[in-house]
Amino acid sequence: MRNIRLIISYDGTNFHGFQTQPKLRTVQGQLQEAIEQLTGEYVQVIGSGRTDAGVHAEGQVANFHTSSKIPVDKWPHALNAVLPDDLVVRAAREVSPTFHARFDAKxxxxxxxxxxxxxxxxxxxxxxxxxxxxxxxxxxxxxxxxxxxxxxxxxxxxxxxxxxxxxxxxxxxxxxxxxxxxxxxxxxxxxxxxxxxxxxxxxxxxxxxxxxxxxxxxxxxxxxxxxxxxxxxxxxxxxxxxxxxx
Missing domain, CATH: 3.30.70.660 (Pseudouridine synthase I, catalytic domain, C-terminal subdomain)
Incomplete structure (x- = not known):
């Protein structure tokens, strides 16, 4: 399994925060749906923190594990093609399997x-x-x-x-x-x-x-x-x- 780290930006106006919530539009939920659409895998996206509803991000960091062979430099282009306009992946990097966006944040x-x-x-x-x-x-x-x-x-x-x-x-x-x-x-x-x-x-x-x-x-x-x-x-x-x- 590969561990992919993303830097993402979003306009939080129409999101109910970062963390997934049943029947509500969230950043984590949109990312997981986009990854599943591209790879067929259900993955858990881990964020550096849970921004509240209405809060924005320029440099939120998230990571997920995948068996997909999509080259790391293609991930931003692939995800942005299926993500909504108010959520953008700015960069992607393959990192250590043990990297955790939340616990490793300094x-x-x-x-x-x-x-x-x-x-x-x-x-x-x-x-x-x-x-x-x-x-x-x-x-x-x-x-x-x-x-x-x-x-x-x-x-x-x-x-x-x-x-x-x-x-x-x-x-x-x-x-x-x-x-x-x-x-x-x-x-x-x-x-x-x-x-x-x-x-x-x-x-x-x-x-x-x-x-x-x-x-x-x-x-x-x-x-x-x-x-x-x-x-x-x-x-x-x-x-x-x-x-x-x-």
């Missing part, structure tokens, strides 16, 4: 995009959260600096998160401006359910003056979801890159 980079124009920009409405209220970017950057490091991020994850260990290591948060768009780029070794969206929502609350930058350590130490800000909408979030040893 880090991820997410970008949250905010549209700060007075009226919504129709051309980014699917990929940015429209916030017309003036934001203090300097204070947002100050607040973000408190989030960097290894912390228990219970205050910044969905209250229904089943994991007991909620410590995560955020290696970097950068806030950059591109015209009326504001980018919050978060890098880390792993993230909890809704974590980046709650971080982004909290930073927007800081930008509005509802939360002070020096309140962030208190929010983290509280380990209580009710202390943090709003959960930013899913459509503003994009998985940019997944990092591996190689």
């Amino acid at each position: 880090g991820k980079i997410y970008r949250y995009q905010i549209d700060r124009s007075v009226f919504p920009d129709v051309f980014v409405r699917r990929y940015a959260w429209h916030v017309s209220y003036p934001l203090d970017v300097g204070k947002m950057a100050q607040a973000a600096s408190h989030m960097v490091g290894c912390h228990d991020f219970t205050s910044f994850c969905n209250a229904a998160t089943p994991l007991e260990d909620r410590r995560r290591h955020v290696t970097d948060i950068r806030i950059s401006e591109a015209g009326h768009l504001l980018h919050v780029t978060v890098s880390g070794k792993g993230f909890l359910w809704n974590m980046v969206r709650i971080m982004a929502g909290t930073l927007v609350d800081v930008g509005k003056g509802r939360i002070m930058p020096d309140e962030i350590p208190t929010i983290i130490h509280a380990q209580d979801r009710t202390y943090a800000g709003v959960t930013a909408p899913a459509h503003g979030l994009t998985l940019v890159q997944v990092e591996y040893e190689d």
Whole structure:
């Protein structure tokens, strides 16, 4: 059996997340159907993580095992010929049989995009959260600096998160401006359910003056979801890159 690693991009607008769900359109389901259509095999596609409904990806990574003899450089062309327009395979590589897209990931980079124009920009409405209220970017950057490091991020994850260990290591948060768009780029070794969206929502609350930058350590130490800000909408979030040893 060969192990094929894919780098994929998708517009998450019309997907119910990455993971397969009965009778729902998902990224994993579409990939598995496409591979079966090409090879006649039912395979399990393993993703680096389970993006939520509405979340996008530029560099999601997935792998699957197959006995097909399709040359590795032909896989992107073959899959893109049968995949829908909102899901594209950007690259394929044959890897070690033991490679696992999720367990071997060493880090991820997410970008949250905010549209700060007075009226919504129709051309980014699917990929940015429209916030017309003036934001203090300097204070947002100050607040973000408190989030960097290894912390228990219970205050910044969905209250229904089943994991007991909620410590995560955020290696970097950068806030950059591109015209009326504001980018919050978060890098880390792993993230909890809704974590980046709650971080982004909290930073927007800081930008509005509802939360002070020096309140962030208190929010983290509280380990209580009710202390943090709003959960930013899913459509503003994009998985940019997944990092591996190689």
